[in-house]
Amino acid sequence: EDKVVQSPLSLVVHEGDTVTLNCSYEVTNFRSLLWYKQEKKAPTFLFMLTSSGIEKKSGRLSSILDKKELFSILNITATQTGDSAVYLCAVLGGATNKLIFGTGTLLAVQP
Amino acid sequence: GAVVSQHPSRVICKSGTSVKIECRSLDFQATTMFWYRQFPKQSLMLMATSNEGSKATYEQGVEKDKFLINHASLTLSTLTVTSAHPEDSSFYICSASSQGFNYGYTFGSGTRLTVV
Numbered sequence: 001e002d003k004v005v006q007s008p009l010s011l012v013v014h015e016g017d018t019v020t021l022n023c024s025y026e027v028t029n030f031r032s033l034l035w036y037k038q039e040k041k042a043p044t045f046l047f048m049l050t051s052s053g054i055e056k057k058s059g060r061l062s063s064i065l066d067k068k069e070l071f072s073i074l075n076i077t078a079t080q081t082g083d084s085a086v087y088l089c090a091v092l093g094g095a096t097n098k099l100i101f102g103t104g105t106l107l108a109v110q111p
Numbered sequence: 112g113a114v115v116s117q118h119p120s121r122v123i124c125k126s127g128t129s130v131k132i133e134c135r136s137l138d139f140q141a142t143t144m145f146w147y148r149q150f151p152k153q154s155l156m157l158m159a160t161s162n163e164g165s166k167a168t169y170e171q172g173v174e175k176d177k178f179l180i181n182h183a184s185l186t187l188s189t190l191t192v193t194s195a196h197p198e199d200s201s202f203y204i205c206s207a208s209s210q211g212f213n214y215g216y217t218f219g220s221g222t223r224l225t226v227v
Contacts, residue, residue: 042204042221101154
């Protein structure tokens with residue numbers, strides 16, 4: 001069965017800290033891995049990763065994919081309270097080429 | 112670009128009534144639209160995939176007669192929750208993609224359904 005597992009489930013840090021969120025997967029017909037940030041409404045797109053070892057970066061956020069070990073990490077440096085959200089990892093693939101979501105990591109950044 | 116509009120954002124209905132949720136791609140043609148359901152503090156669960164002009168493909172355990180999906184054009188898909196019950200109360204989210212995956216998977220803003 002295809003699955004995506006995220007860790008930790010939740011995390012509390014202070015402003016300025018650096019955090020690393022993990023996503024491992026076992027998905028047939030892997031096409032890409034996506035990271036989303038979800039606050040109170042629908043998820044907003046952060047990154048799509050297709051190739052191993054190539055870091056994608058956007059401001060204080062960065063992400064990398066390891067297709068050999070079947071995982072990805074999302075790094076956030078110099079965290080701010082506005083980074084507080086649920087971070088979702090999803091893998092595009094499976095028998096029907098759909099997005100398979102992990103359970104998410106709830107990040108709380110305290111002032 | 113790649114904006115998906117979902118309407119309504121919030122709806123309260125009585126048990127036994129039907130509710131229609133619309134999902135529109137505003138600046139691209141969405142060949143495929145996806146409908147998800149999310150319970151509090153849980154992840155998104157795919158309910159069904161709809162391709163324009165054809166019948167939706169439902170995930171295991173999702174009642175197709177209860178959750179009617181129509182994808183009549185390249186810019187509009189609708190989800191109708193028929194004979195709603197309190198247990199159908201949830202956050203429903205659509206997402207859309209185009210053939211070339213140029214836009215990845217863009218999500219609508221979601222609909223909070225409360226059945227009383």
